[in-house]
Structure formats: structure tokens, C-alpha cells
Amino acid sequence: MLSKLLIANRGEIAVRVIRTAKSLGYRTVAVYSEADANSLHVDMADEAVCIGPAQVSASYLNAEAILDAAQKTGADCIHPGYGFLSENAAFAEACQAAGLVFVGPPAGAIELMGSKRRSKIAMQEAGVPVVPGYEGNNASDEELTSAAADVGYPLMIKASAGGGGRGMRLVQNESELADNIKRARSEAKQAFGDDELILEKAVIEPRHVEIQVFADRHGNAVYLGERDCSVQRRHQKVVEEAPSPFVTPELRAAMGEAAVKAALACQYEGAGTVEFLVDKDRNFYFLEMNTRLQVEHPVTELITGQDLVAWQLAVAEGQPLPLAQDQIQLQGHAIEVRLYAEDPAMEFTPQTGTLHQFSPAAGDGIRFDTGVRSGDDVTPHYDPMLAKVIAWGSNRDEARRRLVRALDDTAIFGVTTNRYFLSRIISNDVFGKGEATTAFLQQHFRDDPSVNPMKPGIRELAIAGCILDHGISGQAAWGNALSTTTPIKLSTGEQTVEVKLNRTGNRWTASTEDQTHSLEVISAEPDQLCMIDNGIRQRCQYHRAGDYLYLQSSGMAWTVQDVTHQPPEGAGGAGSGRVQATMDGAVIDVLVEPGATVKQGDTLVILEAMKMEHPVKAERDGIVGQLLVKSGDQVHRNQLLVEITATETAEPENA
Template identity: 50%
Template structure:
């Protein structure tokens, strides 16, 4: 049952990650791609690529028939589903078997059983795996569920029996709120998973979310590879994961590992799987669910065990024994993973879209980056907004934590809103640093003010203006000797820059010496080093490394460690508008939220007038008139999500 060619029925970073192992093992990889992914990295990395249709997942990545046809067309003898999409679809696993294609994962029966939370919980109770007290029966009428809730007690969790990811889930604190929660959970579950069956569980308040990685082969050998702590979550979605768990003891690890192996044995599990538990403050643990696939956070396990889980999957799938006993597994050092998402923490972590103007990751010892996007790519609204996973490892937890903070600070991602700053602040919080984070971490550690849009400081405005000044100088004075840059026979003149409501005057004293005045504050600036996308400056005696991207004289993306902005210099914009009469076709310069519109049809405007405000890249950006005239038509409304280049209004002479 030897495998030669593997089709990866997925996209993004997980497809790229699997392909690298496939290549390292001397095998061929086949990518599938939708119209939106025609130029995606996973397509270019594969030995062969097969198109599967339009961008929506329901017309491409979730269509079993198209995936099977792609496998047959490409000559693939195996399919790796990655995670998400069809990875936990029992029908897909069966379709692969019916087509004579090896499915790299467990049996359809195991997937189906563990995919139904009610059935899975009943099986776990029979297998002796600790479970949260609750109701997982077949009777689903409100009267029965309300009666069972009284027995369980409040607070309790209402959960969809099918699916996951927090959908169809409600925390109910008191009896009078239960009926509404049941109705909402049923509706959400039916829309998300096609099933409105619910289960009830006693709510474990502020638990840790700890999962055990298990592995089984077709000879009945099942072992566990230690645990991962995945407690830092938003909307029940994991954000930070680590291994080992900060509060784990050897006895607790053995007990949880034994329970996870029992769970896997109860369904004759083959391949990689994860048994998820809730761990309370008294170190009691309870079965939550089993994920019958490779997890997003599998790299932390790989880094502390030294094992390649994808390689193990491929060997087991082609009938080889696992080749490992429980005594062979040792956890060495510590690893922490952060998920870099295109999402906006200032707007309840809503997914963001847009073009990636620039993307780069640092090269550091102990840092692993799994990514499926590149500079110039587009984050579309059709797929999960995860851009990359940054995983730092070291001999101990503190080393890994500090390394990951530095790696995120040195990561450059411009053009789309991300959670980069939020990740850095999470890793810096005392509760996380001391290993005390529970699933209540974000709610307890981040207030509304903490998640509010950041404001540009005077110092940051001065540095941004200096960067734009240097860019413009080097653009227009490419043939002037370095020693003459900034020289003038007259008194030094200040060059103005205006960002939002801050006016910065930059004065050049030599090629490398400047002053910047912002209001009453004056900053002494010394240029140390500059290249295409990085400038090192000494500002009032303190060194600053600034990373930036700019494709116009008016706009710049710039980061100051964790903080970053997309700024528009109104002076350059107004100058540009004065040099040439605009066309009056006012469009969004980037993806964002149209926060305000200040004009209506028939209003008279002049060049440079503020017409509205676009919120994007964690900042508010003024929309300015590019000509004198009258507002002919307004196409958008305040509060709307708006895509880059979408029309906002039209100005007529």
C-alpha cells in the first residue's frame, strides 16, 4: 500500500506545510485551487495543481466530487485533508475509500462518531473517560431540555452536537435565559452544520483548555505525545497555544494521557488525533471533544517532541507501524505558537480583507513560521483569515515567550488589519507570563480601552515624517553626493507633514541630522542607517528601528515595534491635487469601515475638503476632495464595510 502522489485537499499554510514534508519524503504533491487561489503560494509549491472552481468553498474546496476527480486526474493515490474544510467529513473519507484512494486520516466510522458530540460523550462515558455532567440524550424538545437543565444546574453550556469552533454554543447563567439560548443555538447549529441537535453541560467557569495529541496505527498501537495548553481564545477560537501546559505535573499528564488513549481505543483510532479536555482549578479534567485530524497547533508538539507529525501520518496511512512506544516520548524544552490573523481587535476581532502591501518574517534561532501568504497577495473574504503561525521554542517557557514577542515585533505585515499588536500584548500580560491564563484570559485582561484604536503619538508622527522626508529626498536627489544632501545656501527651511490633526515640521541640518517639531515638542533625529524598507534612527538619544512600505509621496505604512499605522500626509495629497485637477471619482483607498460621510448630494466642495473618514489599519483616514465642484452622488453610507477601490461619491464641476 505504498503512496507515491498525494493530493492536499486544502489551501493556505497547512497545504504548504504538508507539501514540504511530502517533498522531503521524495513523494509528489498535488494542489487544488479555486479561482481566487490561482496564484496562491500552495499552488506554486506543488508538483502539480488542479483547478476546482469558483472562490466560494461550497463551489470548490467543499465539493467532494471535484476533489475526487482532481485526485483521479492527477494520478494521486492518497489525499491529505489538512484541517478544516473536509478534514472531519466522514462522507469524504468514505468517498476516498470507494474511489480506491487512501484517506490520510482515521476511518469514516471514527470521524462520524467523534463528530457528534452527543454520541461521542456517551461513548466516552462507557469507556471510562471523565466527562462533564450534562445531558446528551436523543429527546430534543424544549420541555425535556429545560427539565434536564434543572438537574444539571446553572451556569450551563448549550452546545451543538455537531461541529465546533464555538458555533451553536451559548453560556446560560440562569433558568429564565435558557429558552432563548436553545432557540439561538439550534438556529446557528442548523445553519452551520445542518443539524440542530443540542447537548447540555455544566459550565466549568474559568477552566484551562488542555488537549492531548494522540497517534494510532492500524496494528492497534495508540500512544499520546503530551499536551498543549490552548486556553487563550476569543469567541471559542484558539489564539495562543503552548506545550507543555504551564501547570502540568507528571502525574496529571499520565492521567490525561491515559484518558486520551482510552478515548482513541474506544473507536479503534488510526492516525493523528486530539482529545480535548477542560482542566479546572483543582486539576480535575473533563472530556470536551475529539478532533479527528491534524490540529492547527501541531507545531508546538513537533518542536518539543522532535517528531514530524505529517511524516508519521503518511507512514501510518500506507500501513507502516507507528514505530514508537509510550516510553519513547519525551517533552524537551518549551514551544509557544501565535496565530497571526487578518482581523480587527478594535471591532470585536472581525475578519479583515485587503491586499498585502508587504510581508516579511524575521530569521531567528528557535523561530518557525508556517505561512501561506506572500507580499502582493490578497486576503479574500472567502476563507479563514489566518495568515501565518509563528512558533518560538527554547529550553524553557520564558525564553520561548520572549523570543515570540521579539519575532512578532519584527514581523512586517502592511496593507491589511491584523491582530499582531494584540498578540504581542497578550504575551506581555502578567497572567500569561506567569502561566495563569484560563479561557477567561481575554475578558479579564483586555478592557474596551485596551482594544480601542491606537492614536499616533507626537514621537511617532515625527519619526513617520522623517521617513517620508528621507524617501522623498532619495527619490528626487538620486544623483546628489551624500555629503551635500540637506545642504542649503540659505537658512534651513522646514518641510511640513500633516497626519490627522498633527502637524510636523522637518528641518534638515545635514545628510543625517534633522529636527522635527510637533506642536511645542522638538525631537532631535540622527539617521543611522536606511535601506528600501527599514530605517534606523536615533531619536533624542534612543535608537528606533522603523519598518515601512510606501508607493506614493502621500501615503506610508509604518511600524514602531508592536504599533503600526497607515498614514496619509495631507500636505502631499493637497499638493498633488493642486497640480492636477482630479476626476472627482472618490474611491476607497483600502478595505475598511466607512466611519463618516460629511457631505450629501448637492453640497459644494473645494479641493482638500474632508468628505468623510475611512477606518482601516487601526487608524482613521480622511477622505479628501480631489477637485472643486458639487457632490453629484453619494454611493456609500456611514458604517458600511467597504472594499478597496469601491466608489464612495462623485464630484462634478
Template identity: 50%
Template sequence: MSKITSVLIANRGEIACRVIRTARRMGLATVAVYSDADANALHVALADQAVHIGPAPARESYLVIDRIIAAARAAGADAIHPGYGFLSENAAFADAVAAAGLVFIGPPAGAIRAMGGKSEAKALMEKAGVPLVPGYHGEDQGDELLAAQAARIGFPVLIKASAGGGGKGMKVAASADEFPAALASAKREAKASFGDDRVLVEKYLARPRHVEIQVFADSHGDCVYLFERDCSIQRRHQKVVEEAPAPGMDPAVRVRMGEAAVAAAKAIGYVGAGTVEFLLDTDNSFYFMEMNTRLQVEHPVTEKITGQDLVEWQLRVAAGERLPLRQEELAIQGHAIEVRLYAEDPAKGFLPQTGTLAHLRFPEQGEHVRVDTGVRTGDAISIFYDPMIAKLIVWDRDRDSAVQRLRGALAATEIAGLNANVPFLSAVAAHPGFAAADLDTRFIERYEADLLPAAAEPAAPVLALASLGQLLSRRVATGTDPWDAVGGFLMNLPAVDRMEWVVPGEGGSRHKVDVTWTGTGFTIATDGRTLTVSGRLGPDGTLSATLDGVRVSARWVQWGEHVTLFHAGGTHSLVLADPHAGAHADQGGHGRLTAPMPGKVIAILVEEGAAVTKGQPVIVLEAMKMEHTLKAPADGKVTHLRYAVGDQVGEGVELVGFEAA
């Protein structure tokens, strides 16, 4: 490691924390960079040094090459690790690092360029004999030609940004009529995300699996594959669940796919960690999709089944060392599964969420459970960056055991303060289709009714526990019994405290609760049921209670007027209604279209005075690096447009007004 003594991590979040911890374990000094939004971030606290690089928007900080290079020079770093995202697959950045006399912990700029454009990469792979999905990858980007190529390939087709990844600039067109709008949207997203609106068009396979091969090459000409990962469970073309090895993988197919991935890497003179992604069809035929010239978000599952630290491999290879192991020395041990914990609302099309993490608690880590995160309780999920909170990774001797580990780990994960996808992931982990490894890229779509059921009403025990927690928290806050404050002359009548809980969200149900003090506990009456309740609330929110003689445990978290109750593996969110507020306060705005989150207006699809039908696309908002098409809430006429293309809008503001039909 003589070539590297100090590493600057040109990234943020969990990958920055991951690299810092590995580099420190290897005896290397570490340097973090941070924007205004990340001044108090976990990766900043972990690093030996931290350098400010600009305002919160990534284009003014994490994406400014000159500022990253200047930070490395100022801190005395001799190497830069790009992480993933941001500049990690930017050939100009790799060139700039080398020109500054620093070590780029990644592949050569030429390899990044070779695989940076999907169309060019597919041409290279075709020459190398790697099978490709039928499609069009040409330079002519005229709308008419692309439409003609889509018709030649046959619908449905997939439109993909040539220069990007991560599901951005990727749209499906099921017919010729849908193609123009899908193409325009894909080009807009591609331009906004990558500065390049070129696309390619491919046949959309019916039930493919997304299987990728982890490759690793050194500067001495050696290259190995560290087996495969199945990343089939996706939403918006972004991975949600990843596992290694791929369930049911034919060993012969594994070898052929691995050898094809190594051939792809060698064809472009690759060095370092990379991932070659394939679509695996039901007949075991596979097709090259793209190569990610960086470490992947899902690399921990590969680490768990091989026992290797891929970040350490990156650092050693970048220092000029040979690969630690040869192909024949690598073997698969057990099964690993990773899920991505996101701040998002699955019930609303996986809409990203912003807010403060009022409470964050992960399962105990060890041999079987690992958590990679870059946030802590009290940190904010902002509009500026990806809304991933953490990666939860489990490992066990076989897949069935790993699935059980996953279910238990998710049940022990607690996130409050904003909507998160933990209940959704729990539904995936508990689904019979997942247990049977019935996997393909439309798993979520196929089982949507099971994975995204209508919101269930809170049961009486949940309301009782929420009410008990509220009463006990008052005692903790005031140091007195909650009933000491009950005023009025009762004359032998029981003291009753009346509460009203509201399920948050538009049209959320309301539940009245009557609590009566019995002298040793409470009786709680709600929704036609009365329970005898007693318990205590610990300083960490642990609620130990007895409901009708049955002892239960829960976690009670309050943030503002909101309460989140974690009980029996479930998450229950409630709002304590203001007793002075009107019982029929306006909850939502019939006939109004509001911004679900802060963002930028990038397209308006109607004019003032136009007649629209319920569900018709009206306006396109860009937020958290993705497009969100907002639709008419009812039949009627557009009465006004409050914003123009390019305007920034805040969460909850009215975008478009309607006159009911």
C-alpha cells in the first residue's frame, strides 16, 4: 500500500462511511467532502479530515470536479475513491484525478468511456461475442427513426438513456401510441440526470430476471468473477431486493455468464471493481444489458457469500497490488439478501419522502445481520440526494434460512419521522412468491395487490397502546400522575380522558378513545371494545404493557403531534387530534392538484381552459432526480396554472386549479 497513504472519498452517505471504515482499518488516513446540507453528516464525523465543497445541490458541490481535486490537494490526500453515483463513472473526473498526480480508485478513464454510453458498449460487446437483447443502439436519434425501430423490434419496448443508469431515463412503451410520450419523458430525464438525451430502444422481455456478475481486475492482466447477484425485484427500474447467489442458478450457466463478464472486462482493459449486468430469460439464455464501471450498492451480498472485503480489494488494486485470490480460490458460502431502506411512500407510487428521522433503530448486527447507513436519528432526508436510509443485509447457510433472517431483521427495524418502505419490504419478505424464489423484474407489479394492500384500520389494541403511551409520556414529562391534572367536581364519577386519533393522509379515519383511571391502571374503550390496560414507558420509548391480562411490548415514539407505534413487527402511525379543532377540518382539497414534495416543474401538459378527465397527465415535476407525472384529480376544466416550466415549487402548494364538470 506504499502508493496510497491518505484517501479522499468523493461521495456521501453510506458508501462514504463504508470506505472510511475500511480505509481506517487498513491504516490509511481518510478525508471526507461535504456540501452545506451535509455539514453534520455521519461520514463527516467519521473521517480524519473533512473539506467543505459547496452548496447543497450536487451540481454545485459533489459534481464539481475542480472542487474535489482542490479538496484532495488541500487535505494532502494521494488517492480519491469515487463511491457510487455522482462522479463515479465520469471519465473526465478520472482523467482529472490522474492529471493532478493522484490515484483514482476505479477503472481507467478509457474503460469508463467504453462502457459509459450504452449504445457504444453494446457495439463493443457484440464484437466480443456477448449476446445482446434485440434492439436499436444507433447514433441517429430522430424521433421518427426511433419510432420506426421500435415498430421493427415489436412492442412492448424499453427506452433507456444511453449515458445513464439507476432507472433514470428509462420508460416502457406498450404500443405505438404510447411511444412518443414515453420517448419525450425518457429524453427529458436523461438530459436532466446525465446531460445527454440520447437513448436506445430494446425489446421488453416478458419475464426476465436481472442477474449481474461482480468482476474484479488488476493492473497485471488478471481478472476474476465473484459470482452473481439476482436483482430482479425492482420498482421504477431501480433495485429493491438483491441476493447472492441467484436462486436456482444452473452451475453451467453461472460459469458461462461469469466467463462472458470477464471477457467483457478484458475487452476494455478494465481495472478494479465492476459489474456486468444481464437479463436472464426463462430458457436460461442471457443478454448483456450494461456494465457499471464502479462498485455497486449491492456489493455487500457478494462480500457475505465470498468472505471478501471488496473495498479493501479496490484499495489494494489501486495501489498496484495483484488480486488477493485466483478464480479457483473463490467459492460460494451460504446465501445473502440485501434490501434497501428508502424514505418513500410505496402506496403512492414509491414517491420519495423528505423530513427528519425522528427515530431510527436497526437490529443487532453480527455474523448474520449487517447494516450499512450514512444517517442517524435526527438527520434529515432532503430533496437534494437519493432518499436511501440504509442497506439491511442478512446471511445464513441457505436461502430459506436467510429469508427467515430477513423477516426478523425487518421486524426489528424502526423508522419514524417520515414514510419509509419497511412495511412494504416486510410484505415482500413474507410473500409466498418470494419464499418460492418466483423472481422476475415484474415481481412487484405481479403481486401488487398483496404487497400494497389497502391501508388497514388500527385495531383496538393498537389504539389502546398508543393511548397508554400518551398518558405515560405525560407522567414522564411532568413528573406527576396524568390524573392529577383532571379538573372539575366529579362526585363519585370516574375520571375519563377523551382522545381522538387520526390516521394520517388524505381521508384518514378518526378513532375516539375513552380512558378511565381504575386506581391501578386504565380501562380503554374504543371502536366498541373495552380493554383493561396497565404498563410503563421506558426512557428509550419501550412500552411494557398488559392488555386484558396479556403482556405485550412495543416501542412508542412521539414527534410533534404524531405518534409511531412499533408493535408485533408492524408500524402504526397516528396523529393525536387537536380537541379544539373542528371535527370536519378540511383534509385535502377536492379538485386541487398539489405538489406531493418540493421539486421543479419540467413540463405542463395542459392549457388553461382545457377540459380534462380524471387521471389525465397534467404536469410533470422533477424531484430527487426522478420525474413524477401528476394527474387530474377529477373530471373538469383547468381554471388556472400557477407555475411555469422551470419554476421551483414547495411541498403542498397548489399547482393547477379545476372547475368540476
């Protein structure tokens, strides 16, 4: 009997595993980096051990420190979660050598499926359909260039050891190949320590559909339906749902049988996911097998009524699978979105800072899987996902409605998130019809309001004025009919607006040079304003941190700063020539030198943060003046990287 489980991970997946383990009677052990000392998963576990500094290479990827923590605490089994060491065959073997049960598949299966090249060959031999491409032993630049001509364009470059969109590039023609091979190798090496690449023929506008499989050591294997993960950005999943609106019962059975065949071919045990591309004619092709629990496993749990972590622990103990294939039933519909600390208006760059308030919404059919809480810091060291928001409904539309409401009603103050972007996706008509492919975001969200800066209008300025003027705290008496007028200045990020506030009793009027808006305040609490706006009684959530005021209403969010008593800020911002870091991170490449002529949109510097590369581009034409960073530097958000001066006007000849 296993009794004490160490979770070799952090964040929401560690919290999620701890909850199930405790419910089954296990004692739990958390591991944490110095940056995570005050995190939720540490507080939830029965015991916790610090395994190193913030850098993942020295903590969550430090197998020796994790095994030492297991020995110190007397743990007899280790759950790896996902990411980090979850698909590391050497770690699985090290657990076994240390007398610990690894809650996952055998090392041989991890090693085989961890290589896109070898796994693709194995699937071909097992009779599972695969995407045509090149997966030869020789993966040199010269060989890939030669093979690309045979594969044909467009094609995908993929990191053989990769996943999550890292080391992956779409190449439309031969002229793009060399640079994309270089970038794919660089990203693959940083993310996985392995720069081996393969090529695949690009399947245009496919569906990305995956099958959840489970196998035990008694020769049993089943599939638990499919998940549609077609809505993606940069090859990373944004929305996942089960069942797929595109998959027929016949296709589900065919894909499920192929997935089980894939699992049996590598002597699999435990939870795994076989991913497929499905074209418009419902032909499907093997992509890869993830030998771990997937981020999106909750949607499968909600439509099957099963706890997949409990299944994992049962298999790890040597028990047979809880259900046979004909006992697995699918009910209702579930949709999951990944709530990230990122700014959609800045090309989705990760955001860091303090979560002043994080209050997940609650309600029927709503599930939040999160590892953060109010007061936590979002650091640049790890993935910026704050939570997985999942909604279940008796049908797809009910699940969509519940999910949109859950997103709109969740209060998040302190960091910019993709919440409004996610809400817009779920509300979109094309998504609603079940027609979203992997090209959905590129086709329908290039100019969506959710990917553009949210500038507060006169209504939001009026609300901000109500809150800021005299510091509304819920104790104010509104009976005084005396009229007062107060001028304030509010910074909206790109500009400063002068607002004249007039208050008579509980009625406020905000005026700028060309606009006026009035509100009637009903009540004010420390985090919520109740008002009548245009005859409609409604609420606005807010949080004040110093001079900054965070507002949230109807699913949208704004940030304003009270600069009434501050001197004007210096030059800077878009188009000023002052190119600043968009996030905390490391400089991995500098592509310009002082004196170089650049055009608007040219990439100047490449940053690496949270395992992804992020280009920093010129916002104007000009000449590079100061270059303030070099490759290898660590930078902070808004740090000045490059200064661009205006292009000098050339003297006319023979002047």
C-alpha cells in the first residue's frame, strides 16, 4: 500500500494532485523553489521541502534534490504533474532505482514517445496513420534543407523532443527555411536541451483532436473520449473542449481504437494522450503522444465523472483500471480556457507583478484549477498561467454561457490577463457553431477589441473619479446636497486626461474637454461600486493600490493612475524611439548595432521569458543610437534596451 505522495511540481497541477491524494488518504509532500516559498501548493501539503533557487534548472529540474526530498520525508511515490520532469525517462528510472513508485508510464515508453522522430516511426510500424514528412537520423541543416524539397511547402519544423509549440515553425516557402531552422533549433535547445528537428507536411486548417488513454500493468487499455484543442495561438492551446463538436461517433471510435493501439505498442501504463490532426474530410494523423496527465484533463473528468488522478494512483499501486471500455459513458459538454498573466494588446507578452486581488467566480458547473491567490507575486521564472477555468453544461451552449459568466465575474487586479480575450473567443459565432480550426484566431481575432489596448472612456473616467475623489470607502454619507467641483488628472497609460468632477449628493458628473458623463452612486464598498448608469443599476469591481486604480466591469478591465499631484513624465512610449523590454526576461540575441538603419517592425532584440522567445521590434523608422544591452543580460519590464533616433534627411547632391 502506498501512503505518502511527493508532488514533483508546482502551481495549479500540484494543488490539483494534492487535493485528490488527500481525499484518498495519502500524506502529501510538496517541493518548492525559493521563489515559491509562500505558494498555495506549499501551504496545502502536509510537508514541504525547498529544493533550490528560482531557476528551474536548479530546482524543479533538479532530480537529485527531489529524490533527496522524498528520502527525507519518507515518501514512497512521486507524481510528476506535467512539464518539468514529467516526461523525463531518466527521472522515472531514478525513482525506481531509489525504491520509489513513479506515478506515470515506464521509462521506455517515455523515452520512445519523447522523440517525435522515433515515435512517428513506431506508430507507422503499429499501423497508426501519421503526417508525411522527414524523420531521418541525419537532422543537419543541410539534410533538412534537402528533405524539405521532397516534403513540399508549406511544412512544419518541429523539435523532436518538444511540445507546447516550442521549437515549432511554419514555413511557407524555401526562402523562409534557413532562418526558421535556426530559430527552431535555438528554442528547442533552450526548452528541452536537445536541438534535433523533424519536418512534417503542413495540414492546412486542421482540427487538433486528442484522445485520453489509460492502461494498466494487466494488459488493459481504454480511451475516455476526445478533446478538441483546435483553438491555438503560436501552436499553444488556448481552449479545450470535450466532446469535439466536429467528431462523429464513428470517428471517435476509430481514433480511440488507434490511440489504444498506440499505447499498447509501447507497453504503456497510466494516463496518456494521443494527439491527432484531423483534416476537413475527417482523415486523422498521429502527431505525438504525451506520456503524462494533460493540462486539459479536467474537461474529460467532467464529461466522464471520473477523477483521472485517482486513476493514476490506482494504476501506480498495481490495481486494474476502474472501468472497462463499455462502462465509460460521456455526458454533457465541458470547455476549458487557460487564464494567463499576459497582455493580448502587446502580442501576448507575459506579465509580472502582484495579484492584489484574485477572486474566482463560483456557480453551478464551474470549476477553477489554480495555484495562486490574492497577494501572490507572478514572477518571470515560470509559466504565466494563473488558472484553468472550466465549465460543464448539459449541452455545449450551456457550457459556453457558464464559462463566459465565470470569466466576466472573476475579479483579477494587479496584472494584465487574457480574460477578456478568452471571453470573446467563447462568445464568437464561429466558435459557437463548432467551426473553429487551428487557423481560427489568425482568421478572426487579428483586429478583435480584446487584442487592442483597452482605453478607458468617459464612463470609466467618471467611475474612477467617484472612487478616487475623497477616497470612497463605503462609510461616506451621501445626504449632503452641497455641490463640489474637483479637478483631477488621470493617466491611462498612453495619455493623461484632465477630468473635472462635480458632485451633488450621490450624483457625480465627470467632464473632459469634449465629453460628459453622470453616475448616481448607490453604495460603495472597499472593492465594489454600486451605481445607476444611464438608468441601469449595475456594479463595478475595483481595487486601489497607491495611485493606481484597477477597474473591472462587464468582463472588461482598465487601469488608471492618479497623477494629479505628479510632475509630467518624460518622453517615452510608442513611437518615441525608446525601445523598452516588454517583460522580465533574458536577452538571447541582439540583431542590430549602433548606427544601423532600421524600419518600423524590424526585430531589434530577442528576449526569452517563461520558456518562449519574444521579439522586441522597432516602433518607428530611424537609426540605432544607444544599444544598452547585450546577449545574456537579464532585463526587467520597461527597461530601456535601444534608443532610435530620427533618420537624418540626406543633403541634395551638388548643393
